[in-house]
Amino acid sequence: MTIHNHTRTQFHKLLSVFFTLTLLLLCAAPALCADSGSIRFVQVSDVHYNPSRNNVKGRMVHESGTLLRDAVVQINAMPEIDFVVFTGDLIDHPSEKLIEEFAGIANGLKPPWFYAQGNHDVGPGGLTRKQFRLIMNRYNKHQQSTGDCTVFRGRGFLFFFLDGPIDNEVTSKGYFAHDALNTMSQVLAENPDTPAAVFQHFPVVYPIRSDSHSVKNDKQYLQVIDARPNVKAVFSGHFHMASVKERNGVAHIAAPALVQFPNAFRVITMAKTNQGVTITGRLVETHLKGVQDKSKNASSWQTHYGQEKDRNFSITLK
Numbered sequence: 001m002t003i004h005n006h007t008r009t010q011f012h013k014l015l016s017v018f019f020t021l022t023l024l025l026l027c028a029a030p031a032l033c034a035d036s037g038s039i040r041f042v043q044v045s046d047v048h049y050n051p052s053r054n055n056v057k058g059r060m061v062h063e064s065g066t067l068l069r070d071a072v073v074q075i076n077a078m079p080e081i082d083f084v085v086f087t088g089d090l091i092d093h094p095s096e097k098l099i100e101e102f103a104g105i106a107n108g109l110k111p112p113w114f115y116a117q118g119n120h121d122v123g124p125g126g127l128t129r130k131q132f133r134l135i136m137n138r139y140n141k142h143q144q145s146t147g148d149c150t151v152f153r154g155r156g157f158l159f160f161f162l163d164g165p166i167d168n169e170v171t172s173k174g175y176f177a178h179d180a181l182n183t184m185s186q187v188l189a190e191n192p193d194t195p196a197a198v199f200q201h202f203p204v205v206y207p208i209r210s211d212s213h214s215v216k217n218d219k220q221y222l223q224v225i226d227a228r229p230n231v232k233a234v235f236s237g238h239f240h241m242a243s244v245k246e247r248n249g250v251a252h253i254a255a256p257a258l259v260q261f262p263n264a265f266r267v268i269t270m271a272k273t274n275q276g277v278t279i280t281g282r283l284v285e286t287h288l289k290g291v292q293d294k295s296k297n298a299s300s301w302q303t304h305y306g307q308e309k310d311r312n313f314s315i316t317l318k
Helices: 008-026 061-076 096-106 129-139 178-190 218-226 289-297 301-305
Strands: 038-044 083-087 113-116 149-154 157-162 196-199 231-236 243-247 250-254 264-273 276-285 313-317
Touching: 061 096, 061 289, 083 231, 096 129, 113 157, 149 178, 157 178, 178 218, 231 264, 231 276, 243 313, 250 276, 250 313
Parallel strands: 038 083, 083 113, 157 196, 196 231, 231 250
Antiparallel strands: 038 264, 149 157, 243 250, 264 276, 276 313
16 A cells, blocks of 8 residues: 655646556555455554553553554454554654654554544644654655645545644644645545545544534535535544544544543444445454553543444445
């Protein structure tokens, strides 16, 4: 699988070349080059990697490395996983050392892995979004990002990774840059018959309302995907909650945190069917039951756990 990233300027200059290059380079990965109509991946969110820090209010940050290793072992034992995506807050605070250590564990995954940035990954006095990408590009050979929107094709689907943290202030709010939204919109417009999914840290259809965790330009974002019906799903994290909501024919799927109860990740299958695109999700909890129990006892676990329909689901979208 090969990742391609385009800023708005690059997109305008190389639009006619982009899709040709994508198809040619994907032929080096024949398993994903073919349009099989089905793809299976794992979403891991909110790892908050920083084993030197103490646990806080149910966030098992001190055990974050152990939890990540457990997830890697479980994923590697699963058959036919095409890729793994980390939807933000890979690390607990912006640090090159933490990025290197996180990537060292994630590189133990058999499938290729990708990511979108979260608010804990960047920030004043730490790293900008650009600096985070430049560092991560040294450690993750699968995703070489140069801008806030990264796109690739796999098995007949389009996948977007959007970086939405605000890196010049300390905030839990998100903001998706105009250039990133414009690039995503134009790629979708050029491929109207190709179903697409978006991966990001910040939801735009919220599991619960929280002004402190909202996206500043959520209305603009929603206008973009409302105009492009080939978007079938938006996968996010940030709220540390299992949540599935549908809006205007798009599934908005928020994952719980690996660092906090239920200390889990999702296995997702997207498949083209006669009825549309079917998305099936299954929650997989850590094997570290002692860590999980400590997190449960120290947090409002019912909110994070969600309802059964939020943990395991099957949705068909036309």
